[in-house]
Amino acid sequence: MRPHARATRRRGGGIGLHMAPMIDVVFLLLVYFMVATDFSPAEEVFRLDLPAAAAAASPLDLQEAPLRVQVLPGPEGGPPQVTVEGPWSDLQTPDELRVFLAGAVVPRGDLFLADHPIIIVPGPETPWSQVIDTFNAVVAGGCTNVTLESSL
Amino acid sequence: MTPLIDVVFLLIVFFVLVSRIVDEDRPKLDLPAPTPPATMIPPPGPRAVVSVVGAGGSTQYMLAGTAYPAGGSGRAALRAALTTMLAATPEMTVQIRADQTAAWQVVAPVLDVTRDAGAAAGLAGPVQTQLAATRERGS
Numbered sequence: 001m002r003p004h005a006r007a008t009r010r011r012g013g014g015i016g017l018h019m020a021p022m023i024d025v026v027f028l029l030l031v032y033f034m035v036a037t038d039f040s041p042a043e044e045v046f047r048l049d050l051p052a053a054a055a056a057a058s059p060l061d062l063q064e065a066p067l068r069v070q071v072l073p074g075p076e077g078g079p080p081q082v083t084v085e086g087p088w089s090d091l092q093t094p095d096e097l098r099v100f101l102a103g104a105v106v107p108r109g110d111l112f113l114a115d116h117p118i119i120i121v122p123g124p125e126t127p128w129s130q131v132i133d134t135f136n137a138v139v140a141g142g143c144t145n146v147t148l149e150s151s152l
Numbered sequence: 153m154t155p156l157i158d159v160v161f162l163l164i165v166f167f168v169l170v171s172r173i174v175d176e177d178r179p180k181l182d183l184p185a186p187t188p189p190a191t192m193i194p195p196p197g198p199r200a201v202v203s204v205v206g207a208g209g210s211t212q213y214m215l216a217g218t219a220y221p222a223g224g225s226g227r228a229a230l231r232a233a234l235t236t237m238l239a240a241t242p243e244m245t246v247q248i249r250a251d252q253t254a255a256w257q258v259v260a261p262v263l264d265v266t267r268d269a270g271a272a273a274g275l276a277g278p279v280q281t282q283l284a285a286t287r288e289r290g291s
Contacts, residue, residue: 021153025160032164043183044191045247045282122256128204129184129252131259132285136186150263 046135048147066117068149069097071134073126080130094137101141108142115145122148179203179214184252185286194282198241200234202262204250211258222258227265234269242275249284 067084074080079093091097104111118138122131131148138146178201203214211222213230220226220233238244246266250259263281270279 018153021157025157028160028164032167036167041185041286041288043178043194043249043284044189044287045194045284046191048281048283122260124255124257126256127252128250128254128256128259131256132184132252132283133186135283136190136285140188140190148260148263150260150267 046132046139046146048135064116066119067112068119068121069134069138071120071122071126071131073123074130080126080134082134094133097134098137098141101138101143105142112143114142116143118143118146120146120148177201177216178249179205181205181249181251182253183249183284183286185288187288189285189287191285191287194245194247198244199247199282200237200244201247201249202230202234202266204248204254204259204262207251207254207258211254213262222261227261230262231265231269231272234266235272238269238273238275238279242273243280245280245282247282247284 067086070083070085072081072083074093079095082092082094082097083089084091084097088100091100101112103109105116106113120131120134120138122134135146135148181203200215205212205214205219213220213222213226215230215233218233220230234246238246248259248262248266250262266279266281
């Protein structure tokens, strides 16, 4: 083919696709989304209703003694030291507490109603992860009325 | 091609700015990850996020991009800020985030401050509060 004919075809020819700039833009988008994507685990929550400080108890409410669970720091990397007030002194870890509550709370047990008040009392030096482990065990055991004693 | 690249760059700058604003609300923390998790997906609605950042003497509380020192004056300022927010939006949920190594004695004041702010804002019921934790993917 003569050079003149080739040039003519290019000038009047069909639609050309410019690959290099398109790949540039695609790479830009790829890099952006890789940087922007959050690979960290999903955040979820426990519900905790803090009672109003000045809330007065109604005399018509049935007063139930709350179950108090003390949480002290456990050994490094291990579970916290859990102490349940009352005749359940053999419960020492969050796992044991969860298994106990799962078998004691209505409908699987008959010792506590699901909304029986549970108060978790951490020690000042107890790590937050061990407080949450205990809170998680109580919630997983089927209790819905769980609070933390915050006034140190 | 040049206008297209201009638009792409504009979009990138926009998204970078937006993601920075989001990060200010939620500083990066190593949250507790209980197993097996009994956590729930946070329900939609207005939310104030209080993060406990740092450890020991450098602990700070972060709320809406503002840092409050852990001392008495910082707590009073945090209480005032939360009271204002709760008075304006009584149905607001307060979400508490803390690093898993934080000691209870630095997290507990946030609960006290939240409770006091609810009372100061004149809420009839309890302050809706959430404790943030991590759910590992697949668990």
